[in-house]
Amino acid sequence: MGKVFVCDHPLIQHKLTYIRDELTTTKDFRELVDEVSTLMAYEITRDIPLETIQVKTPVAITDSKVISGRMLGLIPILRAGLGMVDGILRLVPAAKVGHIGLYRDPETLEPVEYYVKLPTDVLERELIVIDPMLATGGSANAAITALKSRGCTQMKLMCLIAAPEGIHAVQQMHPDVDIYVAAIDNYLNDHGYIIPGLGDAGDRLFGTK
Ligand SMILES: O=P(O)(O)OC[C@H]1O[C@H](OP(=O)(O)OP(=O)(O)O)[C@H](O)[C@@H]1O
Numbered sequence: 684m685g686k687v688f689v690c691d692h693p694l695i696q697h698k699l700t701y702i703r704d705e706l707t708t709t710k711d712f713r714e715l716v717d718e719v720s721t722l723m724a725y726e727i728t729r730d731i732p733l734e735t736i737q738v739k740t741p742v743a744i745t746d747s748k749v750i751s752g753r754m755l756g757l758i759p760i761l762r763a764g765l766g767m768v769d770g771i772l773r774l775v776p777a778a779k780v781g782h783i784g785l786y787r788d789p790e791t792l793e794p795v796e797y798y799v800k801l802p803t804d805v806l807e808r809e810l811i812v813i814d815p816m817l818a819t820g821g822s823a824n825a826a827i828t829a830l831k832s833r834g835c836t837q838m839k840l841m842c843l844i845a846a847p848e849g850i851h852a853v854q855q856m857h858p859d860v861d862i863y864v865a866a867i868d869n870y871l872n873d874h875g876y877i878i879p880g881l882g883d884a885g886d887r888l889f890g891t892k
């Protein structure tokens with residue numbers, strides 16, 4: 684079963700409070716999501732493998748470490764996942780970005796796919812699927828399934844806020860995928876919104892409501 688990591692660094696938790704606050708403006712919401720994404724990227728890249736090379740300092744030659752192994756790919760789930768991309772790229776600027784467009788049908792809560800565009804070398808990359816909200820888990824599961832159906836094997840899921848229902852759903856369908864979140868909230872309401880959550884992440888990021 685996939686592990687769940689809660690990124691409980693005080694800076695992340697502090698900023699998440701203002702992300703939740705309904706009085707936070709679109710501009711501030713966008714900036715805070717960006718900042719938290721950078722901080723979470725620090726945690727999610729903790730297990731990137733290193734290799735030793737030699738470096739010549741002004742006074743000596745020494746062994747020193749550099750990142751080795753697989754390259755990264757970021758896969759935001761549109762729209763809301765876009766809000767987290769730049770914050771992660773700040774730490775891993777060589778990562779490539781693929782997009783999966785999904786929206787949740789408001790009646791059935793089932794994800795509807797409308798766009799997929801992936802880097803040509805996606806199969807060689809370790810992927811981070813990005814979405815601020817993991818509610819029923821339908822969208823994350825559909826995105827991961829879309830990647831696996833194209834041959835991708837290595838991926839993590841990164842969300843700001845998860846409902847227990849969403850975590851359970853991903854663990855059931857994709858037990859090989861570890862999940863990184865800033866918070867696990869209480870439950871889903873009748874409309875599939877995370878409680879207490881932050882409302883509709885896409886609308887708050889883009890000012891569409
Ligand atoms: O776990 P789930 O129940 O699938 O819900 C989570 C999904 O819902 C939201 O997307 P939404 O449908 O609002 O699309 P948007 O990002 O375009 O606003 C959110 O960004 C996730 O993608």
Ligand SMILES: O=c1cc[nH]c(=O)[nH]1
Pocket residue numbers: 763816818875876877878880881882883884885
């Ligand atoms: O609470 C929720 C649930 C799904 N999507 C959101 O943006 N927010």
Ligand SMILES: [Mg+2]
Pocket residue numbers: 763883884885886
């Ligand atoms: Mg939305």
